[in-house]
Amino acid sequence: MDVLEREAVLQDLAGHLQAAVSGPGRLALVRGEAGIGKTTVVRQLAQLADPRIRVLVGACDPLATPRPLGPLMDLAPRLGPTVRTGLTGALAGTCRSDEVFDCLLADLSAGPSLLVVEDVHWADEATMDLLRHLARRLPSVPALVVATYRDDEVGRTHPLTALLGTLAGYQWVYRHDLAPLSRPAVARLATGHSIDVEQLYHVSAGNPFIVTEILAAPTETIPATVREAVAGRLAGLSAAARTVVDVLAVLGHRVSPQLLAGVLPAPEEALEEAVACGIVRTDGQETEFRHELTRLAVLEAVPAACCLRVHRQVLEVMRSGPVTADDLALLADHSEAAGDPAAVLEYAPAAAARAATTGAHREAAAQYARALRYADRLPLDRQTSLLEGHARACLLSSRLDEGVESLRAAVRLRGAAGDPLREGENLRRLSYSLWPSGRTAESRQTALDAVRVLEGLGPNRELPRAYLNLCRLACYEHEAVALTAAHAEKAIALGEGFGDAGVVVQARFHAAAARMLSEGCGWEDCEQAVSSAMAQDLPVDAGTCALVLCWFAALQRDVDRTTAAVRRAEAHCLDHDLLFHLLCTRACGSWGLLNRGAWTQAADAAQEVLSHPDAPPVARALALTVLGLVRARQGRAQVWPLLEQAASLVDTDCLMATGLGWEARVEAAWLADDPERVRAEAVRGLDALAGRAHPWLSGPLACWIRRAGGTPPQVPAAEPHALELAGDWAGAAARWDALGCPYDAALARLSGDGPALHQALAAFEALDARPAVARTRAVMRTRGVRPIRRGPRAATRANPYGLTNRELDVLKLLNEDLSDAEIAARLYITPKTAGHHVGAVLNKLGVHTRHEAARKLHDSDRR
Structure with a gap:
């Protein structure tokens, strides 16, 4: 075409290619709807490339369970x-997948x-990890990577x-969209064909694939859909060629x-006819459909009996020769x-085992699930092993419900x-999976059952992990520090004896995290761990610790620590394909953005977690709460449905989710000027926290009771x-400023004097926290603080984005690609204030990002 x-x-x-081969390397994403011409573009690029440039082309297949690293094998x-x-x-x-990735980088560097x-x-997870690995390191490689x-x-x-x-x-990643063809372009393609161009353009909507498919059957009536176009083309084939096309459609991959x-005796002549028709293509080594939509249209018309026969023939042919690891998924x-x-x-x-070794855990889970559908034919021991493998893959791919059910059966x-x-080991793993599922009460009881079973067997390698599980639960549930430490000591003693470094x-x-939460010390020990x-x-032990550190940093409202912890944890999870850990990390990251005052980014991050079909309940509950809080602070509707949905996902004592949830409910009631509900929700949260060391959870609830006019409990x-x-509002505000939390600092200043109230009002206005602005003005009126500035200044109102003069100054400096410290030096303010x-x-x-902000400035200047 x-x-x-x-x-x-x-x-x-x-x-891009010319710039990349002389360094630094680049990545180009070519995207568009099915049939828009992506393959045509990249093939043309390959033809235009200098002969001295090595051209490497691989592709992902539309398999139900994709081949791990399929493009790399190509x-x-x-x-x-x-x-x-x-x-x-x-x-x-x-060997590990990342070692292969490094070998590829070295090869490209040559x-x-x-x-x-x-x-x-259609990529499998391992291929996506390969692209992540390459993308991050491309600037050091003389190569252009194009992904469609x-x-x-x-x-x-x-x-x-x-x-x-x-x-x-990544600044070295470029995106290119392929749009539908215009009417003149469709007319040009139709030159020489007896066809109504207007109808062709209307039916195809300018999709090059559909246009080409229709034009390939010029004697047929113009179809209304691609299916009819493909059927028209197939109608002109001989019976032998149609059989080849049907078989290729059933095979579903490069053949x-x-x-x-x-499968078919002497298919060469019939295959040549199909290739000449344009329905399939061959590169001399393999044959494939020109487009997946074409294959699906053909497959839909293939009788079920024919499909069954072809699959059986293929299975027989593939098994008749040597079977390689590359054949397992197809087989x-x-x-x-x-x-x-x-x-x-x-x-x-x-x-499944092969997929797991390449880091394609979702594919591994799918293959285990496939085997389990027929496992009743196996001895019980093999059935149980399949269930255990399925559960492992499900946990790592964040398919918790499936994993929990497999573990229950295995137990x-x-x-x-x-x-x-x-049995004891499976109980421990079941407890481990139940907690992020929000079923904390059952997780705790199952953890105790695991220890009971394993302790009855004397010292064994599984027992230290069971003690560790109790240690983790005690830490997450904010039990006494001594209890967490006691479980940790048992786990360490046995873990060292058995050489289990992860335990x-x-x-x-x-143990250090528990001290940090209740006593304020221990962060350095956590970092060291x-x-x-x-x-x-x-990798899994590191991922767990890195994730928990994100949670606790966000819980302690430390913006800088949260940002650093999330960045490190996210990179680790991406490198090691830890989807469950990654989703929870991003949920904690949305909480950190909320604390920082970046509410649009916080909502986007939370929505990204919620949009993932495999997000665990604790991550979903946390993201829903962040989303509800953003809406509440911005004065938008549908706050309580989000908070109620969050609460319904997990047990009441699942503190990772409900800890922030209680505070969010109280704040939402305060912003709605409902002091009775403030006190009721706060008391409810404090009752659930009774008997636990929880200064970062109980403290804010007591503060909200005080802000609503009540007497806070001790x-x-x-x-x-x-x-x-x-009563030290100034000290509290200063501490919040030091932590990087402007909204919390403004809340503390509501208890202060006139200047403090003005400062709080300015902060709320800068954050566009409309309900808090209204509450602040009400407080100022009650205390007789004058004058009250009515809304933003004229200059702010004149700005299309509502930026203040100082924020406009900052935006202009962002355009110069300055850091917070450099902006602070230019404007004579502190780096925290600049941030x-x-x-x-x-x-x-x-x-x-700062670059996106700078682009908005340029767009505004052009207007």
């Missing part, structure tokens, strides 16, 4: 021996390259969305001549489609088989809350 109306994109990509013959050896090792489980990865919307994907299939819940979010912060010949797919349970049980578990089977060691580092971390876990290559309170409760102004600017502009 002609590259009509794609010249600008091609020119941009050629420019590229392997063109790569160096080190990459091929590493890839073989990764697929066999003898000379200028163009690397194309097509159809990333269908943006009409990538919604908020699509796995690719997370990858795109990761790439958003080698040997495999096709194994599992065809086994189930062929209705062969024995073959499913032969290949699906192996495919029953191990108990019935008289295997208390594995030791986690136990030390959680996280670093130790990472240094010892304990409860543990962290420093800024304790200062406010003691607050930057957050307010980003919030008002509705952007996420």
